[in-house]
Amino acid sequence: MPRPKSDIDNFQDEIIARWSVGESIDDIFEYLTTEIAIGKRTLERRLSEWQLFRYQSRTTITPDILDKIRYLTFHHGYKDVSIIRDLGREGIHLSPRALQFVRLKHGIKRRYRTDEERNEVLAQARRFIENHSTHSTSVRSYGRSYLYNFVRSQAGLLVGKNRIYQIYKEIYPEEVQQRRRATWINRTDFQVPGPNFLWSLDGYAKLADFGFQIYGCIDAYSRLIIWIYVGRSATTAISTLKQYLRTILTAGVRPCFTRADHGVETPLWAGAQATLADQDQSVITYKDEQGVVHQHRQGTRLSSVHLMGPSTRNIKIESWWRLFRSGSTDRWIAFKSELINNGLFIPNDKCDQIAVYAIYGPILRKEFAEFVQIWNSHTIRKQKTRPHVRPGIPYDLYNTDVDADWGFPIKEGAKSYEAAKIMYSAVENIEIDDFMTPETTDWCEEQLEIIGYNGMLNANEDQIRPHLQIYLELRDIVRYHVISGEAPHLELIQPPTGGTEAYIQLLDLLRNNHPVFANENLRGDEIPQEIAQGIQGIQEEDYYINDE
Structure with a gap:
């Protein structure tokens, strides 16, 4: 007579996923006790019946594998199916459920379930944009789609496009007013058959x-x-x-x-x-x-x-x-x-x-x-x-x-x-690749340090004309040095010809x-x-x- 079905059977896929990425029996048991009433002996018996001890291979999730998953999620914007494909090419085999478990366990999330989590991520996104604007004006050119991908890939934060754009509008209201919609010519023709064609x-x-x-x-x-x-x-x-x-x-x-x-x-x-x-x-x-x-x-x-x-x-x-x-x-x-x-x-x-x-x-x-x-x-x-x-x-x-x-x-x-x-x-x-000789680059860096340049955009003027005053000051210093004939001799790298x-x-x-x-x-x-x-x-x- 077959064993009557237990509540634990409803969690079979989850248990196998956790087992396959190295979760211990104690850890799995602790998880199950928050979901159903179960004894540890019942769990061990089910693992044996499912033949996990004998046949199921286990993947140890190392820091390198975690970094790879995090990189593919945020830097490339991959979905789980693509992450599994790329990991498999490197001999790392995970099921969809196992990958999902690993991601969520280590905070590699695509969605945030509570208002507290959501508000914290929005605050992090705001700080990231504001901090980035002190070093570069590039974010001012981004629209909704580019901004979403920029924050995801550079900050490792997944925030909805509308939410992140609302932050952008609050920080740069004048930029939003100046944005233009792109236009295109609607044509259809040849499709390239595959990558590297x-x-x-x-x-x-x-x-x-x-x-x-x-x-x-x-x-x-x-x-x-x-x-x-x-x-x-x-x-x-x-x-x-x-x-x-x-x-x-x-x-x-x-x-x-x-x-x-x-x-x-x-x-x-x-x-x-x-x-x-x-x-x-x-x-x-x-x-x-x-x-x-x-x-x-x-x-x-x-x-x-x-x-x-x-x-x-x-x-x-x-x-x-x-x-x-x-x-x-x-x-x-x-x-x-x-x-x-x-x-x-x-x-x-x-x-x-x-x-x-x-x-x-x-x-x-x-x-x-x-x-x-x-x-x-x-x-x-x-x-x-x-x-x-x-x-x-x-x-x-x-x-x-x-x-x-x-x-x-x-x-x-x-x-x-x-x-x-x-x-x-x-x-x-x-x-x-080099713009100038190493001696010229080193000398310029020394002069910039002397005049107090640290790469930060400090004023509204810098947002439109970045580092203009620093440039004018350095230009005059360079010209005076060249006229003086003093060492080092400042020179640009000449483009190769042929x-x-x-x-x-x-x-x-x-x-x-x-x-x-x-x-x-x-x-x-x-x-x-x-x-x-x-x-x-x-x-x-x-x-x-x-x-x-």
């Missing part, structure tokens, strides 16, 4: 006359920003080659196709993309509209892996630049224009530029990195009128297991990895030193017309977000 690359020149050149790369499927570069040399081929090579070596993958304009910065990294494709004899298989299977072979032929075209048709990255401007650079464009128009900053003047880099270089890099993080972890919503727009979080979409990853691995031991390392060795010691000729020289060097580069013949097929037309037809509405 197409990377779209381009430069952003709106701050170039302020000394800041920007270059970025976006994955067309997920809309994840693969990298963004802020420095002195985004428009030189050597710089973009180094950016590309260190990215694919760090990520361990190269895209199937790339898309860029005809700029002078493109040939080197596009050539590297083709060279790497040739090393592993890359082949992709696809079906046309009639269902016929085709194979496309990639190789050293540039047109087998790369699409050239004007910037205005490089929609994926061009559309993102518009959002980047409204969310991050508009204030800086207005500020640098005011400085230039009033003669307070002269482009290409060494003294002015040194002062700008010393004060604003770290600030811009931090703010732009924050905006990229917000973008990569924000939610692109499903839209009825545009069914081709793929909803989701860019981080999550890029790591999806629903659609195939079209990237080609760049892993140690493969010919492509060896080739990438050789090419990178030729540019590894070329400086592209274009197609440099790439040819690099290939000659590689051919002479490594057999994998010995074949002179171009290999690879032209990108099929149906794929090329589809990529060219990608439209900009994928990027619309009503960040009111």
Whole structure:
């Protein structure tokens, strides 16, 4: 005769979840006594009947695993199903109930059940925004969606969009009045089949006359920003080659196709993309509209892996630049224009530029990195009128297991990895990240400390013209020092130069030193017309977000 069902059976899933992540019998028993009347012997008997002692594996929740769960929850904005997927790829296997238990036990919450909890989190969010505004003005450009993602990823706080925006309106009422709604063109067309199928690359020149050149790369499927570069040399081929090579070596993958304009910065990294494709004899298989299977072979032929075209048709990255401007650079464009128009900053003047880099270089890099993080972890919503727009979080979409990853691995031991390392060795010691020589940077930091600069925004004037008086004071100190001829000698880092000729020289060097580069013949097929037309037809509405 079967045992009569006990109240404990209603808690089987919860008990198994707690057992699987290392909860002791005493801890589980203590939990159950708050829910039902039960004896410890009954619990032990049920654990034995469910064969947990014999078969159920247990995962020890270490501090590293907790940090990973916390990071994916707040930094990436992941739901539990995506957290379980990423943990599983690292050999950490949790059930949905077990993950939920771990999160709640350690305060990694998405909802707050009591008014006391809710009010405390709102107070923390207010303090975070107010404290952040003493260091940076970036939050003033954020609307409801960007603000929500910013607070979640940077402060580790999940507060409803309306609640957090109400705090923002109380702190910055004048900014709310000035916000504009974005507009878009409603079109539909080609969908990218999966992550790493197409990377779209381009430069952003709106701050170039302020000394800041920007270059970025976006994955067309997920809309994840693969990298963004802020420095002195985004428009030189050597710089973009180094950016590309260190990215694919760090990520361990190269895209199937790339898309860029005809700029002078493109040939080197596009050539590297083709060279790497040739090393592993890359082949992709696809079906046309009639269902016929085709194979496309990639190789050293540039047109087998790369699409050239004007910037205005490089929609994926061009559309993102518009959002980047409204969310991050508009204030800086207005500020640098005011400085230039009033003669307070002269482009290409060494003294002015040194002062700008010393004060604003770290600030811009931090703010732009924050905006990229917000973008990569924000939610692109499903839209009825545009069914081709793929909803989701860019981080999550890029790591999806629903659609195939079209990237080609760049892993140690493969010919492509060896080739990438050789090419990178030729540019590894070329400086592209520092604005100034180390001696100049150190000297400027000493001067800023002497004049009392601590990075804080102290007055209302600083909110519109950040650190203007500090900049003017440092600029005069720099100019006096340069005129005096005293040590140290202040100098900017010169952008690396080189274009197609440099790439040819690099290939000659590689051919002479490594057999994998010995074949002179171009290999690879032209990108099929149906794929090329589809990529060219990608439209900009994928990027619309009503960040009111």
